[in-house]
Amino acid sequence: MTVDEIRELINLAAETGIAELEVQRGENRVRIRRAAFAGTPEIVLPPTYATAPAAAPTPTPHEAPREKPADLNLVLVKSPIVGTFYESPSPGAAAFVRVGERVQPGKVLCIIESMKLMNEIEAETSGIIESRLVMNGQPVEYGEALFAVRTV
Amino acid sequence: MTPSDIERVRREFPGRVIDYFGSIDSTMRAAAGRAAGYVVVAGEQTAGQGRHGHSWHSAADSGLYCSLVLKPTPVLTLALGLATADAIAQAAGVECDLRWPNDVMLGGKKVAGILVQLSGATAIAGIGINLSQTAFPAELEALATSLKTYTDAAEILIALLREVDRYTSEDPEDILRLFTHASSYACGRRVRVDQPDGVIEGTTAGLDASGFLIVRKDDGTDTLIVAGGVRAAGS
Numbered sequence: 001m002t003v004d005e006i007r008e009l010i011n012l013a014a015e016t017g018i019a020e021l022e023v024q025r026g027e028n029r030v031r032i033r034r035a036a037f038a039g040t041p042e043i044v045l046p047p048t049y050a051t052a053p054a055a056a057p058t059p060t061p062h063e064a065p066r067e068k069p070a071d072l073n074l075v076l077v078k079s080p081i082v083g084t085f086y087e088s089p090s091p092g093a094a095a096f097v098r099v100g101e102r103v104q105p106g107k108v109l110c111i112i113e114s115m116k117l118m119n120e121i122e123a124e125t126s127g128i129i130e131s132r133l134v135m136n137g138q139p140v141e142y143g144e145a146l147f148a149v150r151t152v
Numbered sequence: 153m154t155p156s157d158i159e160r161v162r163r164e165f166p167g168r169v170i171d172y173f174g175s176i177d178s179t180m181r182a183a184a185g186r187a188a189g190y191v192v193v194a195g196e197q198t199a200g201q202g203r204h205g206h207s208w209h210s211a212a213d214s215g216l217y218c219s220l221v222l223k224p225t226p227v228l229t230l231a232l233g234l235a236t237a238d239a240i241a242q243a244a245g246v247e248c249d250l251r252w253p254n255d256v257m258l259g260g261k262k263v264a265g266i267l268v269q270l271s272g273a274t275a276i277a278g279i280g281i282n283l284s285q286t287a288f289p290a291e292l293e294a295l296a297t298s299l300k301t302y303t304d305a306a307e308i309l310i311a312l313l314r315e316v317d318r319y320t321s322e323d324p325e326d327i328l329r330l331f332t333h334a335s336s337y338a339c340g341r342r343v344r345v346d347q348p349d350g351v352i353e354g355t356t357a358g359l360d361a362s363g364f365l366i367v368r369k370d371d372g373t374d375t376l377i378v379a380g381g382v383r384a385a386g387s
Contacts, residue, residue, distance in 0.1 A: 084380065113379040115378065116203055116253050120271050122272075
């Protein structure tokens with residue numbers, strides 16, 4: 001994971017106003033925890049279960065983004081289970097959703113597979129997919145943010 | 153399965169809706185949107201579904217192809233593997249192995265497959281059991297097998313529905329214990345596993361409290377397998 005990607009996640013956490021955001025890409029995992037109204041987000045890089053290669057460099061405090069007011073119109077769609085993220089119903093098929101696409105409640109956004117249980121994750125609000133936070137085929141944790149949806 | 157066969161199954165489970173189709177695209181599709189307890193069985197599937205885009209070979213009248221609508225429970229997929237293996241043992245007298253999380257194996261090949269789709273408040277379990285196939289398409293020949301001599305699909309379905317009810321009522325801890333006991337893949341087995349960043353090889357070291365498979369690599373580190381294809385190393 002690059003510093004730019006981490007910076008993007010910090011911006012996302014700041015925009016949404018959420019307290020904590022955890023994202024894994026490959027074997028790198030970043031958890032961003034916002035100190036309550038204190039300004040600079042805190043970044044924690046916990047050890048992964050498997051032995052991971054050297055973690056991505058942690059941004060130094062001066063790289064912390066400008067503070068923005070919490071964006072109440074951004075909603076995070078989180079994984080209800082530990083599993084593998086799939087963007088499409090089968091390999092090679094079109095993704096369930098694209099960034100920029102408008103979705104309605106009940107629209108399937110992705111599948112999380114856990115032990116051959118395919119869990120369809122549906123949109124709970126109307127909005128536009130602002131960003132996708134995990135890569136196809138990547139493992140995700142319980143509560144991990146999958147998509148940011150801008151409500152309309 | 154004949155109409156009298158399906159009547160025999162319905163008599164065993166009064167109060168449950170059990171639909172039968174001689175031929176259907178997919179029992180998973182037929183079960184979508186139905187309430188918990190619903191069962192659909194097909195003589196053949198023209199577009200049988202497997203895990204994540206795989207298909208399930210479902211030739212006419214040579215297998216049991218069904219979907220069950222269930223209430224979601226913890227470690228459901230492991231429970232369904234145990235239930236299927238037990239049903240085969242009871243109705244056909246054939247002892248099978250379980251490959252994590254729930255492939256039912258006979259002589260190192262897959263004899264039954266299970267897939268679960270969680271959608272809203274229900275789980276739809278698709279279960280395919282190869283009963284009497286004597287040959288498979290070339291690409292499956294090395295991977296698939298059948299019970300071969302046994303063809304009473306109704307008796308297997310009756311045992312299956314009963315065992316699914318039983319195992320899905322068990323405590324998760326009991327399911328993990330029973331699975332570890334029943335599966336040669338749970339502990340001490342050399343395996344290769346497809347992971348997002350490549351194939352890993354190691355020795356299985358049991359299940360964690362959630363039912364995920366622990367694979368110990370030769371460098372001593374453990375990897376937790378939450379999804380993905382597990383196969384015996386060297387196969």
